Amino acid sequence: MPFTPPSVDDVLAGLADRFGTLDTSVYRGQTRVVVPADMSFDALAWLKERGFDLLVDVTCVDYLEYPDAKHRYGLVYLLASTATNQRLTVRVFVDDPDPAVKSAVPLWAGANWLEREVWDLFGIRFTGHPDLRRLVMPEEFTAHPLRKDYPLQGRGERHNFPVITRDHS
């Protein structure tokens, strides 16, 4: 008898048995499940054991002034199963002050730079991350520029450099 992988619905039902009722939805064939922040690591570990073995991406959305939004930041974990080619989006919502979740680096080493990027641009702290430094902005940068309350032109960082004239060089 050929192997029939469990459907995404079966996996979600198992997830609900383990972690309680979760908000799930389907949009254009893509399944999304919202996991509370304090359970996010355990849920991701559980999903990894059930076949979602590939972490495609970790990113974030700032819902400041978004209509009907209940939380400030929404983390996005894109999971995929390399065996069955199924995909699952895990959402984790966190809030000010000190938005933080447990790091997924112990599960996927590839989460290292993804979480550093989210930390750099949104200021979400990943507890237990082995090396939570900025990824794309310069080290001396202090803000988290993809937050909606950060001005597009910045706060003068782009002009904060010494001027080299012909007399200096």
Place this chain on the structure above:
Amino acid sequence: MAMMPSGSGGRIELPENVVVSRLDALANWCRKNSLWPMPFATACCGIELMATGASKHDLARFGAEVFRFSPRQCDLMIVAGRVVMKMLPVLQRIWQQMHEPKWCISMGACASTGGVFDTYAVVQGIDRFIPVDMYVPGCPPRPEQLIQAIIDLQDKIQREGTITGREFDTAGRQLRKRALVELAGPATIDASRNPVLQRELAAAAEAITSRS
């Protein structure tokens, strides 16, 4: 030596194969025809920069085809593309590593003004932080435009260059200019239609009165 004083009137007669010129002009002629560009290419302008150096547009016709990736071997920095704030210290360091005399071309809208990238991460014109000799408009500019900028830069070198590099002494030049204004005296210059000159004259007059 071929130059021998002739017998009559202290005049010097030159043989036919001798040309008299200034040493500055000779140095400028040498410098302008062997510019070695440093390609600081960060974006799509860099593609046009490569096209400029390639066979179709053939920058070698103007003696500037020897691109070198070490700043210590270059005397013309071509900044092609946007410069982000993380890159600017690198740009300044490379500029300072280049030997004098050196020149800089700001190629394209982004290098000159930041272009459409008016964001926290993009420097709004490299001339805020390093000296620039030529600006090339365009997004990106055609190779012909970059060649025109190099030709114009060659003209500038031939016109203004000096063998000791006095033309780069901008601070000293400003001082001399101010001294000339003081010598000429405010009354002899018609500044009625030039507000910048009016301010300079006022500053010079104030400097003179405060000294006496």
